[in-house]
Amino acid sequence: MISFRSFSKSFGAQLAVDGLNLEVARGEVLALLGPNGSGKTTTLKAAAGLIVPSAGAVMLGEPPRSAQEPAAREVLSYLPQKVSFPDALTGREIVEFYRELRDLPGERVPKVMRFASLNGAGERMVGTYSGGMVQRLGLAVAMLPEAPVFLLDEPTAALDPDGLCAFDALVQHAREDGRAVLFTSHQLGDVERLADRFAILVGGRLVACLSASDLKDRLAERGVMRLRFAPVEGRDWTAEAVLPAVRPLAPAASWSGDELIVPGPASVRPRVLDLVRTLGIEVRGLTADEGQLGELYRELVAEAAPAHGEGAK
Amino acid sequence: MKKLRLFAAEELALALRSRWTQIFALVFAALSAAVAGAGYVLSGGQGVQDFARTAVSLVQLVVLLVPLTALVIGVLSLAPERGAAELIYSQPVPRRTVLLGKLLGLFQALAAAQAMGFGAAGLLVYSQAGSEGVGGFVLLVLASLLTTAIFLGLAALLATGAVGRKRTRALALALVVWFVAVVLLDLAALGIASVLPSGPASRVLMVAAIVNPVGAVRTGALLGIEGTGAFGAASLALFRFTRGAGGVGVVLGASVLFWLVVPTLFALRRLRRADV
Numbered sequence: 001m002i003s004f005r006s007f008s009k010s011f012g013a014q015l016a017v018d019g020l021n022l023e024v025a026r027g028e029v030l031a032l033l034g035p036n037g038s039g040k041t042t043t044l045k046a047a048a049g050l051i052v053p054s055a056g057a058v059m060l061g062e063p064p065r066s067a068q069e070p071a072a073r074e075v076l077s078y079l080p081q082k083v084s085f086p087d088a089l090t091g092r093e094i095v096e097f098y099r100e101l102r103d104l105p106g107e108r109v110p111k112v113m114r115f116a117s118l119n120g121a122g123e124r125m126v127g128t129y130s131g132g133m134v135q136r137l138g139l140a141v142a143m144l145p146e147a148p149v150f151l152l153d154e155p156t157a158a159l160d161p162d163g164l165c166a167f168d169a170l171v172q173h174a175r176e177d178g179r180a181v182l183f184t185s186h187q188l189g190d191v192e193r194l195a196d197r198f199a200i201l202v203g204g205r206l207v208a209c210l211s212a213s214d215l216k217d218r219l220a221e222r223g224v225m226r227l228r229f230a231p232v233e234g235r236d237w238t239a240e241a242v243l244p245a246v247r248p249l250a251p252a253a254s255w256s257g258d259e260l261i262v263p264g265p266a267s268v269r270p271r272v273l274d275l276v277r278t279l280g281i282e283v284r285g286l287t288a289d290e291g292q293l294g295e296l297y298r299e300l301v302a303e304a305a306p307a308h309g310e311g312a313k
Numbered sequence: 314m315k316k317l318r319l320f321a322a323e324e325l326a327l328a329l330r331s332r333w334t335q336i337f338a339l340v341f342a343a344l345s346a347a348v349a350g351a352g353y354v355l356s357g358g359q360g361v362q363d364f365a366r367t368a369v370s371l372v373q374l375v376v377l378l379v380p381l382t383a384l385v386i387g388v389l390s391l392a393p394e395r396g397a398a399e400l401i402y403s404q405p406v407p408r409r410t411v412l413l414g415k416l417l418g419l420f421q422a423l424a425a426a427q428a429m430g431f432g433a434a435g436l437l438v439y440s441q442a443g444s445e446g447v448g449g450f451v452l453l454v455l456a457s458l459l460t461t462a463i464f465l466g467l468a469a470l471l472a473t474g475a476v477g478r479k480r481t482r483a484l485a486l487a488l489v490v491w492f493v494a495v496v497l498l499d500l501a502a503l504g505i506a507s508v509l510p511s512g513p514a515s516r517v518l519m520v521a522a523i524v525n526p527v528g529a530v531r532t533g534a535l536l537g538i539e540g541t542g543a544f545g546a547a548s549l550a551l552f553r554f555t556r557g558a559g560g561v562g563v564v565l566g567a568s569v570l571f572w573l574v575v576p577t578l579f580a581l582r583r584l585r586r587a588d589v
């Protein structure tokens with residue numbers, strides 16, 4: 001539904017996005033990650049037809065049409081990173097305006113106002129809204145047309161826990177309806193919970209694109225199991241005794257204090273446990289941690305940064 | 314067309330709620346009433362001047378105030394906050410529809426604001442002096458509306474591409490444009506003319522009066538209201554220059570049309586390829 005074809009954009013000498021190839025299919029939720037200034041907003045703006053690509057193209061819908069064409073944007077709902085509205089209009093007037101602009105039935109208005117929990121504030125001027133209320137109004141406008149393509153630029157940045165909950169429901173709903181969602185966020189928790197795929201931009205280049213199952217595998221590899229053994233009179237459960245036996249299964253296993261540390265995928269853990277039992281050791285404590293998306297993200301960014309560092313700043 | 318009207322209606326509502334438009338309406342009404350009433354004072358309480366004389370006095374007010382407000386209110390409304398522009402231009406509507414709709418709404422708002430002033434002055438004159446010379450007054454109102462449209466187009470040109478921070482710059486430029494069109498060009502023409510022999514001097518003045526949008530509207534309005542008497546010998550020279558009254562109309566009309574259409578066309582062209 002969204003397709004970036006060798007899309008590049010430069011602002012003067014500044015290359016903001018460099019040869020991006022990326023597709024978002026129906027029913028797919030793709031999270032675009034990357035450090036500040038890595039080109040996420042530029043990418044979304046191009047898909048919203050707001051900026052003219054310096055090279056390549058961005059296509060929307062089926063059959064694909066250039067995002068530059070107004071008619072192609074019928075399929076689109078875009079929430080800007082820092083959405084704002086004229087101060088002198090009320091929330092309801094704004095939603096009503098966009099409803100008429102998109103030729104939608106009147107019953108959509110109370111629906112999205114309720115979704116955004118703006119019913120109480122609907123008659124107030126937007127100039128009196130808090131930052132999060134403006135963001136909610138932006139979401140209300142974005143969900144108004146039930147468009148097949150959602151582009152959301154840091155939609156959760158200003159939301160309170162209730163707002164986040166409503167947003168999760170919105171994304172879930174969009175996925176079930178077979179819409180394509182492309183969103184950016186720095187909240188890796190939201191990202192991990194919501195997205196089917198993760199694309200990481202660094203310095204305007206796509207450095208990684210992982211599916212949720214890729215991500216699970218990658219994170220599992222970075223998991224770690226810690227075992228503590230019950231002391232038994234006359235037996236020595238120290239590194240020398242246990243490690244040589246465990247190493248063939250988990251080469252990175254190590255001993256720390258009184259714990260056996262077994263890094264690596266979850267799949268080796270039961271086998272290590274079995275082995276330990278056959279050695280006649282009693283396990284007294286077991287903890288297992290999965291890898292953190294945050295760590296993986298930082299590593300991927302750091303890997304890419306030296307190569308593309310000059311593009312970033 | 315429906316979408317264009319939708320943008321116009323939104324812009325009209327916004328403009329009518331804007332402090333700027335309200336201040337303009339009040340100031341303009343107060344000054345118009347004052348100009349109309351001044352005749353009463355000047356004549357020692359004998360009665361106010363008729364429509365034609367009032368219209369002549371009001372031309373100066375229109376020429377000074379209307380371009381300024383159209384430029385300032387136009388730029389402020391047409392150079393939106395970044396987040397607002399992004400949302401609007403991502404909608405499935407051609408950018409030209411957005412700009413033309415907003416221009417239409419702004420024009421309606423400013424016309425409504427001016428109607429208050431002209432209404433007040435008109436009522437005052439009518440109640441005291443009857444409807445004599447009302448044609449000249451109508452011409453003045455027309456000239457004022459044309460000036461509004463011309464300077465809204467110039468505001469659009471200044472405002473397109475001026476998203477976010479660049480708004481302040483567009484606003485400063487608007488003041489420069491006002492100063493050049495309303496003050497500087499006339500002064501410069503007068504200055505140049507004063508050092509030239511009378512023949513070329515009157516030609517410089519004539520060209521300045523035709524080429525400058527403010528000059529063209531003012532010249533047209535005054536000639537329309539007062540006929541050849543408007544500028545004395547200068548009008549005769551102008552009529553000779555353009556070979557008769559019809560010629561004057563064509564030349565001034567062409568100038569006004571140019572200023573009405575060309576800046577807006579450039580604004581639309583600039584907007585089409587601009588990054589929002």
Ligand SMILES: Nc1ncnc2c1ncn2[C@@H]1O[C@H](COP(=O)(O)OP(=O)(O)OP(=O)(O)O)[C@@H](O)[C@H]1O
Pocket residue numbers: 011014015016034035036037038039040041042043081312
């Ligand atoms: N209108 C513009 N003019 C000049 N440079 C720009 C413009 N917009 C973006 N840039 C530059 O392009 C690069 C990418 O910016 P972009 O806004 O896409 O980053 P981002 O990934 O969205 O960052 P953030 O996480 O801070 O929102 C930055 O270096 C930025 O300075």
Ligand SMILES: [Mg+2]
Pocket residue numbers: 040041042081153
């Ligand atoms: Mg951004």
